[in-house]
Each structure stands twice: as structure tokens, then as C-alpha cells.
Amino acid sequence: MQKSIKILFPLLCLAFFFLQCGEEEPVEPTLVGQDYEMMYYSKRNNDINIYKLTKEGVEVPVIEDEQHQDWWPRVSPDKKTMLWYKSPKPGDFNNYENAELWMANVDGTNQRKVIDLKDNDWKAQGVADWSPDGKELVMAATDNTGHWHLFRTTTNGTVIKKLTTRNSLFGDPSWSPDGQKIVYTAYPEDYKGNPINFFNLEIHTMNKDGSGEERLTFDDHRDHDPYWSPDGKEITFESQYELLHCLLGRWAVRKVILSSGETVDVVKDGHLNGVTRWSPDSQHLFFPRIVCGDFSIIVKTDRFGNDMETVVSVPNVQVYDCEIF
DSSP states (O other): HHHHHHHHTTOOGGGGGOTTTTOOOOOOOOOOOOOOOOEEEEEEEOOOOOOEOOOOOOOOEEETTTTTTEEEEOTTSSSEEEEEEEEEEESOSSOGGOOOOEEEETTSSSEEEEEEEEHHHHEEEEEEOOOSSSEEEEEEEHHHHTSSSEEEETSSSOOEEEEEOOSSSEEEEEEESSSSEEEEOOOTTTTOOOTOOOOOOEEEEETTTTTEEEEOOSSSSSEEEEOOOOOOOOEEEEEEESOOGGGGGEEEEEEEEETTTTEEEOSSSEEEEEEEEEOSSSEEEEEEEOTSOOOOEEEEETTTSSSSSEEEOTTTSSEEEEEEE
């Protein structure tokens, strides 16, 4: 089971690792300002660091560490604090087996470790997300059962509640806008098949105390990384629907329309489209994207997948998962 951790929470950009051979010195990036700020992580000169894109379209380093890889930035609702994961070098991002949860002021000052693996006897951890009131986190970790489970914690990581009980595979949790529910990916409750067949993972919701599990998707896609729209109407997620294209597969952005329960495609164009992040007004989506043979970029569409434009692109450099705030 531990050998599968690297593909357990496929932020899509995990797959971009295979396209980094011959990485050159970065040249001037293409950056487009927005009505809000953005954080993302990027691999440059074998260092994975965290950057901010200002509203004016200027890139600013936030977390730089030559001894570690820094990834998965998430900003608190009050925009004052950021969390991220730090893992040792050598190695790459998504190193869940050696990940530590860190926090800092949103400008990168006052850095401190929040959860070390040895704190809870976890074997791996990742994908933490802030509650809407900024008082709690939800995350995934492998505990002494050997399975990935979901946990809710205080923001200092000291009070921990295990939310899941059945020994399945749980990952990619995030919160509903009202803070009462959690959306995540898991094998269905009645699933009895091969635990390594990730194409059986489906999107689910539960109450924040772990009760009331409800399955939202019913398909043969590999579904991951769900995020609720701020207006509460839709849940977007990424889906792998073809395994071997360009060694990485084909990935779509899809969504569940909660009023009808219908699952529809947002961007399914034969390329690799990754973890979606919503604009605060629920009108736009941001996500990493790659066309086979190119380096990853961050793009923006409207909530229906139209009017795609590049927001962050750095020649010969990988740009990964983003956070909007």
C-alpha cells in the first residue's frame, strides 16, 4: 500500500514529474494579474518553492528553502496565514511519507511546524484544507490501520478527530462553504474490487463529524480533488478517463450540479487538466494544465469551462497547483 502513495492524491501535476528532463534556467514568465492574489508552487533548479502572483501580475517568492521541497499552499479565510507541506530533499513534492505540515504568515514570515508525522504515529499525511471559519483543518493521513483516513484538527494540530471508520481509501478532503460538510474521494462503501484500481474512486460528502456519507458520482473515471463553489451550488473535481495517453493519461475537469445531482464535463479536451480552485465570486476556475510535451501552466476559465486563458506560464519550468485568495 505504501508504494502507491505517490499516486494516491494525484494533483495531476504529480504526473508532470516525467516531463522535467532537461529543465533549463527559467526565463521571463508570462503572468496575468487578477482581481485577487494567487499562490502556486514551481520547480526551478531542482527546488520546489512557493510563489505569489499579485493582483498587478507580479511574481513574488514566499517560501524558499534549498534543503526541502515546499508544496500545497493553502491560505486561511482571513488571508493572514498560510499552510503548506515540507518534505526533505532529495525527493519531489507529494512526498506524503515524509511530509510535515507547516504554517506561516501569508508573506512567508513566522514559519513554524504544525504536525510532524511522529506526533500522531502517522505513516503519511497530506492535502490539508482550512474550514470556512479558519478554526479547523481537515486532512488525510495513513494511521496504524495501514489505510488512508480523514481527520479533523484544530489549526495548531493538537486536537485530532478521526472522521472515517471503514478501511477503504479516503483522500482529498475539503469543506462546504457553510462548514457543515466535507467533500472527498473514496471507494464506495460496497466496493469489493482491487484496492489499487483507482478508477473506482468516487466523490462523496459527509457531515463534518463523519456521519451521513453520501456518494455523488457513479462512473468509470478516476475522480479526485473535489472543491465546493463558494456559492454552494456546484462541486468541481478532476477525473482521469484514459490511462496511457502521453504516459500520463487524459484528465478532465468535471462538476456535480448539486440541485440536480447531475455530473457534467467542464473541460474535457484530451489534455491534462488538474486541481480546480474557485474564484471568490464563484464565476471562474483556475487549474494546472498540460498539453502533451509541454510544461505545466495555470489557466483560468469561466465556471462552465469557456474562455480559457493562461494566467501563469514560465518557459521550461513546471508551475503547479494554485490557491486563490
